[in-house]
Amino acid sequence: MATVAQQTDLPVTLADVRAAARRIEGAIVHTPTTRSRTLSELTGANVFLKFENLQFTAAYKERGALNKLLLMDKTRRSLGVIAASAGNHAQGLAYHGARLGIPVTIVMPVPTPTIKVMQTEGHGASIVLHGETFDEAYAHAVQLAEERSLTFVHPFDDAEIIAGQGTLALEMLADAPDIDTLVVPVGGGGLLSGVGTAARALRPEIRLVGVQAELYPSMYCRLGGQNLPSSGDTLAEGIAVKEPGRLTAEILERIVDDMLLVPEAKIEYALNLLLQIEKTVVEGAGATGLAALLQHPDQFRGRNVGLILTGGNIDTRLLANVLLRDLVRSGRLARLRVQLQDRPGALYAVARLFDKHQVNIIEVSHQRIFTALPAKGLFADIECEARDAEHLQRLVEDLRNEGFPVRPVETR
Numbered sequence: 001m002a003t004v005a006q007q008t009d010l011p012v013t014l015a016d017v018r019a020a021a022r023r024i025e026g027a028i029v030h031t032p033t034t035r036s037r038t039l040s041e042l043t044g045a046n047v048f049l050k051f052e053n054l055q056f057t058a059a060y061k062e063r064g065a066l067n068k069l070l071l072m073d074k075t076r077r078s079l080g081v082i083a084a085s086a087g088n089h090a091q092g093l094a095y096h097g098a099r100l101g102i103p104v105t106i107v108m109p110v111p112t113p114t115i116k117v118m119q120t121e122g123h124g125a126s127i128v129l130h131g132e133t134f135d136e137a138y139a140h141a142v143q144l145a146e147e148r149s150l151t152f153v154h155p156f157d158d159a160e161i162i163a164g165q166g167t168l169a170l171e172m173l174a175d176a177p178d179i180d181t182l183v184v185p186v187g188g189g190g191l192l193s194g195v196g197t198a199a200r201a202l203r204p205e206i207r208l209v210g211v212q213a214e215l216y217p218s219m220y221c222r223l224g225g226q227n228l229p230s231s232g233d234t235l236a237e238g239i240a241v242k243e244p245g246r247l248t249a250e251i252l253e254r255i256v257d258d259m260l261l262v263p264e265a266k267i268e269y270a271l272n273l274l275l276q277i278e279k280t281v282v283e284g285a286g287a288t289g290l291a292a293l294l295q296h297p298d299q300f301r302g303r304n305v306g307l308i309l310t311g312g313n314i315d316t317r318l319l320a321n322v323l324l325r326d327l328v329r330s331g332r333l334a335r336l337r338v339q340l341q342d343r344p345g346a347l348y349a350v351a352r353l354f355d356k357h358q359v360n361i362i363e364v365s366h367q368r369i370f371t372a373l374p375a376k377g378l379f380a381d382i383e384c385e386a387r388d389a390e391h392l393q394r395l396v397e398d399l400r401n402e403g404f405p406v407r408p409v410e411t412r
Contacts, residue, residue: 069096217230238310
């Protein structure tokens, strides 16, 4: 682990972070850091949560964006800024650009969901839709910056952005001085670079752990000398970065203690726990810190762990899917395929057993045609709600005892 003396020549210093904190004070929400009793009992660690999803744009990205804008001279401000982003960086830059009277242009890939386009436009930005991928949008933004003399604002590989993100650590460690470990989501690495730089300078012995989704292990590979693919549909889209930053990689190589990967199922579970236990909505990236504690409990048991809920911008339909999938995994929601004889009273006999066990029937569908059963046979798919997996299993056993072949319809 690097020492304080070895940090003095880093591209971003504690002095830079403190200057950024003074610069953005009053325009950024000092979000709360609170201990979660229930998550602490569940994980075996002493868990402290930093609620960055309570920022005005519901993400920490405002910090770096505002610091960058405030450091621009009048000429550059008047010409405006441009960025490539379909997420929180776009909204943070647009919101504070509008507040300061700085024109903001955001280039987004053409397939960007309409809701994200509308949210960013709602903060006053001009939107340019270009390309099918982020890389194509990024290249176009760089080109437009040169053609229009705009200042390009990188989402993470920029010292002024990094210093702004680091202000989060000053608040967190002041509000929860017992924290001895920080677990931070990593995409391009801007957040951990800033937070880690400040935390390491303030507390040399603090443990700094980065977390990435298994589908996008780009920084994990960069720091560990591995070569794993970065692709796929991850719930943690906010950290789905194929190429980590050059500057951020340089910083993290010198300050980070460990990099961990978490699977999609653990990210979904963590998101659900935060909603159910803390009554707070986070996006997938914001749940990866907790996912790391759930996936690697032995590394954190007994430690005072700080987790950053980096953002709360998640599509409501996606959130609903995640919540329902968790109900399926826990056995509270299921779809049972029951084989029946095609005669009056067959379904009634099955329904009586559901009533006996007090398992709620939500939906029933019959299938007589698309089945390999004999012509007089059919099956019914019954979507139902139970108290838990054991409750459901008792129903399944009773159905089989009464002569009804039944199996759960897998949804994984």
